[in-house]
Amino acid sequence: MSASSQSPQRSTPTQDSVRRxxxxxxLRYVHVSGxxxxxxxTNQLGLNRSTIGALTADLxxxxxxxxxxxxxxxxxGRPSLVVRPRSSRVYGYALSxxxxxxxxxxxxxxxxxxxxxxxxxxxxxAVRDTVAIxxxxxxxxxxxxxxxxxxxxSGIAVSRMMRHGDGVVRMLPPGGTGGGTTSVGAAGDLxxxxxxxRPPVVGNVADLAALAEHxxxxxxxxxxxIYLHGDASISAGxxxxxxxxxxxxxxxxxxxxxxxxxQGRECGCGSRGCWETEIARHVSLDRDAVLACxxxxxxxxxxxxxxxxxxADWLGFGVANLVNIFNPTAVVFGGALRELYLAxxxxxxxxxxxxxxxxxxxxxxxxxxxxxxxxPLVGAAELAFERLLADPLETAEx
Amino acid sequence: MSASSQSPQRSTPTQDSVRRxxxxxxLRYVHVSGxxxxxxxTNQLGLNRSTIGALTADLxxxxxxxxxxxxxxxxxGRPSLVVRPRSSRVYGYALSxxxxxxxxxxxxxxxxxxxxxxxxxxxxxAVRDTVAIxxxxxxxxxxxxxxxxxxxxSGIAVSRMMRHGDGVVRMLPPGGTGGGTTSVGAAGDLxxxxxxxRPPVVGNVADLAALAEHxxxxxxxxxxxIYLHGDASISAGxxxxxxxxxxxxxxxxxxxxxxxxxQGRECGCGSRGCWETEIARHVSLDRDAVLACxxxxxxxxxxxxxxxxxxADWLGFGVANLVNIFNPTAVVFGGALRELYLAxxxxxxxxxxxxxxxxxxxxxxxxxxxxxxxxPLVGAAELAFERLLADPLETAEx
Numbered sequence: 001m002s003a004s005s006q007s008p009q010r011s012t013p014t015q016d017s018v019r020r021x022x023x024x025x026x027l028r029y030v031h032v033s034g035x036x037x038x039x040x041x042t043n044q045l046g047l048n049r050s051t052i053g054a055l056t057a058d059l060x061x062x063x064x065x066x067x068x069x070x071x072x073x074x075x076x077g078r079p080s081l082v083v084r085p086r087s088s089r090v091y092g093y094a095l096s097x098x099x100x101x102x103x104x105x106x107x108x109x110x111x112x113x114x115x116x117x118x119x120x121x122x123x124x125x126a127v128r129d130t131v132a133i134x135x136x137x138x139x140x141x142x143x144x145x146x147x148x149x150x151x152x153x154s155g156i157a158v159s160r161m162m163r164h165g166d167g168v169v170r171m172l173p174p175g176g177t178g179g180g181t182t183s184v185g186a187a188g189d190l191x192x193x194x195x196x197x198r199p200p201v202v203g204n205v206a207d208l209a210a211l212a213e214h215x216x217x218x219x220x221x222x223x224x225x226i227y228l229h230g231d232a233s234i235s236a237g238x239x240x241x242x243x244x245x246x247x248x249x250x251x252x253x254x255x256x257x258x259x260x261x262x263q264g265r266e267c268g269c270g271s272r273g274c275w276e277t278e279i280a281r282h283v284s285l286d287r288d289a290v291l292a293c294x295x296x297x298x299x300x301x302x303x304x305x306x307x308x309x310x311x312a313d314w315l316g317f318g319v320a321n322l323v324n325i326f327n328p329t330a331v332v333f334g335g336a337l338r339e340l341y342l343a344x345x346x347x348x349x350x351x352x353x354x355x356x357x358x359x360x361x362x363x364x365x366x367x368x369x370x371x372x373x374x375x376p377l378v379g380a381a382e383l384a385f386e387r388l389l390a391d392p393l394e395t396a397e398x
Numbered sequence: 399m400s401a402s403s404q405s406p407q408r409s410t411p412t413q414d415s416v417r418r419x420x421x422x423x424x425l426r427y428v429h430v431s432g433x434x435x436x437x438x439x440t441n442q443l444g445l446n447r448s449t450i451g452a453l454t455a456d457l458x459x460x461x462x463x464x465x466x467x468x469x470x471x472x473x474x475g476r477p478s479l480v481v482r483p484r485s486s487r488v489y490g491y492a493l494s495x496x497x498x499x500x501x502x503x504x505x506x507x508x509x510x511x512x513x514x515x516x517x518x519x520x521x522x523x524a525v526r527d528t529v530a531i532x533x534x535x536x537x538x539x540x541x542x543x544x545x546x547x548x549x550x551x552s553g554i555a556v557s558r559m560m561r562h563g564d565g566v567v568r569m570l571p572p573g574g575t576g577g578g579t580t581s582v583g584a585a586g587d588l589x590x591x592x593x594x595x596r597p598p599v600v601g602n603v604a605d606l607a608a609l610a611e612h613x614x615x616x617x618x619x620x621x622x623x624i625y626l627h628g629d630a631s632i633s634a635g636x637x638x639x640x641x642x643x644x645x646x647x648x649x650x651x652x653x654x655x656x657x658x659x660x661q662g663r664e665c666g667c668g669s670r671g672c673w674e675t676e677i678a679r680h681v682s683l684d685r686d687a688v689l690a691c692x693x694x695x696x697x698x699x700x701x702x703x704x705x706x707x708x709x710a711d712w713l714g715f716g717v718a719n720l721v722n723i724f725n726p727t728a729v730v731f732g733g734a735l736r737e738l739y740l741a742x743x744x745x746x747x748x749x750x751x752x753x754x755x756x757x758x759x760x761x762x763x764x765x766x767x768x769x770x771x772x773x774p775l776v777g778a779a780e781l782a783f784e785r786l787l788a789d790p791l792e793t794a795e796x
Binding site: 317 | 415416621622634638639641642643644645646647648649650651652653655656657658659660661667668669715718719720722723724725726727752753754755757758760761762
């Protein structure tokens with residue numbers, strides 16, 4: 001009777017874990033929502049006033065929040081103190097490795113960008129050189145950061161596919177998906193190469209754009225979201241029940257290679273009639289190309305009008321399939337798909353109404369991103385703060 | 399200074415919530431895994447030995463588990479006590495409303511079926527009559543249950559689509575999906591009609607079969623699973639990251655209406671070339687029809703062999719699309735799809751290898767269900783125990 005010979009007791013680690021959980025929940029709330037009254041925190045977190053008081057005291061003591069009087073409301077009664085995320089005490093790095101550029105930002109609590117850099121990524125730049133350029137960016141920003149600010153983590157958005165099952169980050173060649181992937185390296189090695197003392201958290205561009213739009217953008221407050229990213233190919237970031245759907249190896253969301261036409265054109269992936277290939281037969285999935293075509297159509301060019309109509313029709317075709325599969329609350333059209341959707345919304349909606357089941361489509365909202373091209377970087381910043389929000393006091397220790 | 403004028407303290411409700419959480423985690427573990435040693439519980443739940451001792455004492459006191467000496471292991475040293483779910487003290491009802499039959503079971507902890515009934519559901523039986531038949535079944539089983547056993551909840555698997563967003567359960571007509579749905583009623587009214595003192599938790603057949611195979615069946619231990627249910631139509635139960643993906647209104651998984659052939663046959667849903675329609679052009683998605691065709695093909699009938707080949711080819715076509723979208727670890731072929739998959743596995747795998755991206759397909763396992771036709775009922779039983787597993791002691795109170 002190995003264990004029962006000890007007296008039953010509540011274990012201390014368990015109490016600590018509750019405190020950590022509550023501190024994390026409160027800090028996450030103000031990180032996402034900004035200034036929040038104590039009264040609202042009490043309601044939203046389901047904790048009593050004295051617990052909220054103890055938690056805010058701890059977080060203020062660690063320099064993570066400030067408390068202050070609210071703006072004059074004109075209402076009678078003593079107003080509730082307002083809790084604000086403090087953006088200067090801790091920071092994360094958000095990085096974005098895109099097809100043609102590299103971006104890096106130093107980001108504070110509340111998602112505030114404190115410093116940022118952007119550099120072109122010339123075609124054919126080797127992965128090792130890409131990482132060296134980003135390391136120099138980080139070094140530069142690090143020097144400019146206040147000496148007492150604490151680094152809490154980093155997130156990287158990688159364009160094209162990657163995996164996180166085995167911790168090795170891989171990029172697909174821009175041209176297609178049938179060929180081999182390029183190993184960017186294990187997340188740990190990547191951290192070392194970037195001069196960071198802990199491994200970055202890595203996600204692909206569509207996943208992180210979806211996370212960003214779900215947290216702070218066009219789909220804020222919606223728990224079932226498909227974010228479609230058009231950028232030569234089409235990939236999706238999927239949020240189901242409020243959580244990211246990334247699949248076994250992090251490869252989920254390759255919706256561009258859903259085959260929609262057995263008689264369609266050959267695709268670089270080796271298949272035929274992929275969704276992205278059928279759209280690209282009419283309008284190349286490159287933002288400049290889409291913009292040029294849409295503008296020509298607007299000016300009355302019949303070929304361009306037909307191309308927009310057909311491409312938008314195929315866009316709606318695939319969206320209807322995804323709506324039947326996921327029953328989402330929102331579909332967000334990002335990257336080059338934004339312009340195509342805006343120009344051809346009627347055709348997209350037409351396909352949705354004829355192809356999607358009424359029950360699956362009846363609550364779906366079609367939207368364009370609020371965060372634009374910053375979405376992957378904003379999503380990467382959310383990853384950078386995950387560790388802090390899981391254990392605020394320990395992580396914020398200098 | 400409303401809240402901070404009170405002294406900071408840890409609130410009692412919070413400690414209780416940890417205890418509830420730990421009790422639930424321990425009970426869930428033995429409910430799913432069966433007999434488990436205290437040593438394994440200590441490892442798996444990350445709690446210390448004295449906490450495990452206190453938790454098992456509480457659960458044993460409530461009659462939910464038994465503890466005892468393990469089987470002789472032959473190993474040296476004092477063996478760890480074994481914790482067993484006790485199946486007789488509490489029970490849930492699992493119900494299944496299928497196209498052609500009704501099933502009901504009284505189920506104990508650990509998933510043990512204590513009593514069960516099965517009745518035909520003649521074609522055209524009105525929903526109200528269906529519910530009355532099930533109510534009589536429950537009444538009958540209730541009479542046979544021990545007087546001191548405690549009812550903890552019920553789950554219902556409903557064939558065809560339903561919604562849980564607004565709490566109203568709807569069934570689609572067996573013939574198609576374009577027409578109107580039949581309201582089975584709000585879950586609360588349904589509970590009252592069934593003579594239950596709390597509303598049942600409702601899920602559709604494919605979702606609950608997926609939950610069952612993920613919890614106790616062919617996909618146990620796998621967190622990214624697509625369960626395909628063939629039964630006149632094709633629907634999917636989807637598990638991503640260990641959680642059910644049901645969508646905004648519970649309508650997700652209508653994969654049978656993913657359009658795979660713009661030049662295909664008209665579907666009952668009003669669209670054309672739906673995945674299920676393209677398969678059914680070759681072999682009707684009815685188990686008897688599939689079995690007959692597969693048997694004829696086995697005996698060398700050339701028409702039947704061609705039909706199996708073509709239907710399996712289309713089956714693989716849709717599976718490849720889903721693999722690209724979800725990057726699952728397992729795809730389970732249930733209902734009528736089981737026989738079609740077994741007969742045409744080569745063609746399914748052929749499509750997968752040419753249409754799915756290597757990264758998405760490399761770890762996927764194709765499987766048949768372990769729980770067979772019981773899967774929806776087993777899944778409904780899991781729903782029935784959700785409340786108990788969230789708060790064991792309170793729920794098990796007589």
